[in-house]
Each structure stands twice: as C-alpha cells, then as structure tokens.
Amino acid sequence: MAGYFSIFLVLLTLGSGLIWLVDHLVYAPKRKERIALAEGAAGKELDEELKQEIAPEPVLTEHAKSIFPMIAIITVFRSFIFEPFQIPSGSMMPTLLVGDFILVQKYSYGVKDPVWRSELIETGKPERGDIAVFKFPPDPKLDFIKRVIGLPGDAIVYRNKQLYIKPNCAEGERTQGALQCGEYNKIALEIINKDEFSLRGQSLVRLQESLGEVEHDILINPTLPEFKSKYYRQQGSKIDEWIVPEGHYFMMGDNRDNSQDGRAWGFVPEANLVGKAVFIWMSFEFEHEPDSALPSWVPTGVRFERLGNIQ
Structure with a gap:
C-alpha cells in the first residue's frame, strides 16, 4: 500500500x-x-x-x-x-508496540527513486542491530519491520530460543565489533522481568539481548515450542541454521515467538530495503473494555513516555 x-x-x-x-x-x-x-x-x-x-x-x-x-x-x-509508518502488530514488542507511529530514515540505506526503487546514491548499509523497514520478499507490496540480525556472509543459528552468530570477517580480522571471528558467538541474554507482557494468558519473559555492540530487549514465551516445521530450509544447512547470501540480510522480530521473519521466509535482498526506523513521533493505546461502545480503531489514550528515539 x-x-x-x-x-x-x-x-x-x-x-x-x-x-x-x-x-x-x-x-x-x-x-x-x-x-x-x-x-x-x-x-x-x-x-x-x-x-x-x-x-x-x-x-x-x-x-x-x-x-x-x-x-x-x-x-x-x-x-x-523521512517516511511515516504505523506499527500494526506486536512482532517487534517490547521495542515497538501496536499504535506506535514511527519515522523511517529513507536515506540510511541509499537514496532510491520512489517508483522503480533503483538506487541513485549509495549512502550506507544496514548494521547489525538496526531496526529496518523493507519490502516483504514474498509480497513486495507489503512493508515489514524487523531487526537486522545477520549481515551478508554471516552464519546464523537459532536453537532452543538462543541466538548464535558467526560473523563474516575479513581475512586477518579477529573481532567484528564485540563478536569473535571464526566461531559461533552465543548472544548474551539477561532477564529483565517475567510479568510485564502476556499473550493469550501466558506470561512472556523480557530479556536484554546483547547483539554485538547493540543492546535491546526481546520477548520469549518459554512455554511455546519453536516452530521449526515452518522454518525456511536453506540447501546445505541444518533446519535452524542459515548462511546469509551476498547482498542479503537476515531479519528477526524482537517478539521471538510471535514474529513471521527470516526464520520462516529467508533473506531480505538489499534492493528491498526501505530505510531505518529512528523515531517514535506518536503512540496511541487501544485498551478497550469488552463492553466499550467505542470502535476498536479509536484510541483510548496517548503514551507520551514512548515518544523519542528508537533504541
């Protein structure tokens, strides 16, 4: 749209x-x-x-x-x-909530013409940990927003709800940011709380994930098994392992058990990138009581505390 x-x-x-x-x-x-x-x-x-x-x-x-x-x-x-977007789902909770209105910096990943989306000026590439908006690879008419997990050449493993990254390093490079080259880095997790968010009556665990030099929060449902039967199968790799092709990126939602992301459909071509999410300029809440006469699309309040730069 x-x-x-x-x-x-x-x-x-x-x-x-x-x-x-x-x-x-x-x-x-x-x-x-x-x-x-x-x-x-x-x-x-x-x-x-x-x-x-x-x-x-x-x-x-x-x-x-x-x-x-x-x-x-x-x-x-x-x-x-800049282009405004509205967050329609909870796949990026707790970082982005339904009802958040964000600004996406269009020139972060190259200046592109607005019709054919061919690159006019190269300005930069996504970095690991960025929150990126992109054209959904199976249906480019749709805009998706996820976090950049894997860069071109990286090896990614997501097993038992734990993320591992083997960065694609240049010859002679020992570290890439805070990640060690030549080995799978177990991405550090630290529990923040266990009862702030829930889904269908089940409490979600909020953890801080240290994605290299980028720290951000994610949500995990410890009672929900991984949906490995729906994982994207890359030829030559195990069911929960992926090697990011050149010119592509691997994306995941912060709400790990409630996100349709690269685990299910694969990689995002560089040409599909729209921009980097940088700012929440408005945030509405939609907490309607069951007997409320208001339509579901009418806001019930404004979350002023959420306005500002996106972490």
Whole structure:
C-alpha cells in the first residue's frame, strides 16, 4: 500500500507541475495579452474582478498551481528523507508496540527513486542491530519491520530460543565489533522481568539481548515450542541454521515467538530495503473494555513516555 501511495504522490506532483508549466508558458501570456488589449481600449488599469471576467484562469490550473509546491515538498520529504509508518502488530514488542507511529530514515540505506526503487546514491548499509523497514520478499507490496540480525556472509543459528552468530570477517580480522571471528558467538541474554507482557494468558519473559555492540530487549514465551516445521530450509544447512547470501540480510522480530521473519521466509535482498526506523513521533493505546461502545480503531489514550528515539 505504501508503494502505491508513493507512486500516487509522484504522479500528482508531475501532473500538477506539468499543468502549471504549460499554463505559465502558453496560456498565461495569452491571458495577459487579452487583459492588455482591454486596458488599452478602456484607457485605464482594470480591477482584478474585471480581469478575471475577461481572461479567467481555468479552475484546474488554479488548483494545480495551489497544490504543486506543497505536494512537491511532501513528495521529496517522504521519498528521500523521512517516511511515516504505523506499527500494526506486536512482532517487534517490547521495542515497538501496536499504535506506535514511527519515522523511517529513507536515506540510511541509499537514496532510491520512489517508483522503480533503483538506487541513485549509495549512502550506507544496514548494521547489525538496526531496526529496518523493507519490502516483504514474498509480497513486495507489503512493508515489514524487523531487526537486522545477520549481515551478508554471516552464519546464523537459532536453537532452543538462543541466538548464535558467526560473523563474516575479513581475512586477518579477529573481532567484528564485540563478536569473535571464526566461531559461533552465543548472544548474551539477561532477564529483565517475567510479568510485564502476556499473550493469550501466558506470561512472556523480557530479556536484554546483547547483539554485538547493540543492546535491546526481546520477548520469549518459554512455554511455546519453536516452530521449526515452518522454518525456511536453506540447501546445505541444518533446519535452524542459515548462511546469509551476498547482498542479503537476515531479519528477526524482537517478539521471538510471535514474529513471521527470516526464520520462516529467508533473506531480505538489499534492493528491498526501505530505510531505518529512528523515531517514535506518536503512540496511541487501544485498551478497550469488552463492553466499550467505542470502535476498536479509536484510541483510548496517548503514551507520551514512548515518544523519542528508537533504541
């Protein structure tokens, strides 16, 4: 849906700009000539109302001229600088909650044209631990948001709800950030609490995960078995092991037992990257009582404490 809206904005910008340009070059001079002839015949300058009667500006042209500057600014800002997104599911809890409205920095992973998404300027690559928005590989019409776990060439293991990473290091490199080269690093976990979040009556455990140099919180449901039967099977690897291909990234949700991510569908091509999630600019809560008369989409409060940079 976001892709269609980007195309709509571009077409609206081009359309309104073209109407304004054609009018400016072709029709506006003709209107000025008619007004000049009328003023010459009258021997005086005509008021604006009379000028409009003699050489009226078409309604379509008037609207195009009024919206073009605003639409052009919005298109440039949304296509190349920041784009707003709404968090629709709990797959990134506790980092991002349903009802969070975030800004995604579009130029973090390259400046791309908003229609064909070809890279115009290279500005950077995802780093391990980034929260990235990307086009869902099985259905690029959908935007997904997950955390970058594996970089190109990394080996990833997720076993017994424990993450292991063997980084792809350059020759002679001993460490990559806080990860040791040439071996599987067991990603450190530290329990924060056990009763802050629940799902279908089951308490979730909140842990702090040290993903190299990036520390962030995740949720685990200790009573729920891993869904290995639905894991993406990579040829030549075990069922819970993946080697990230060149030009691709491995993504996982922070809500590990409630996230459809790379474990289920594989890797994200670099061309699918949209940008890096950097800021929560609004956060609504939707805690309706069972007998509430309000529709489910109507917010019941604002979580002001959540506004700010995304960790």
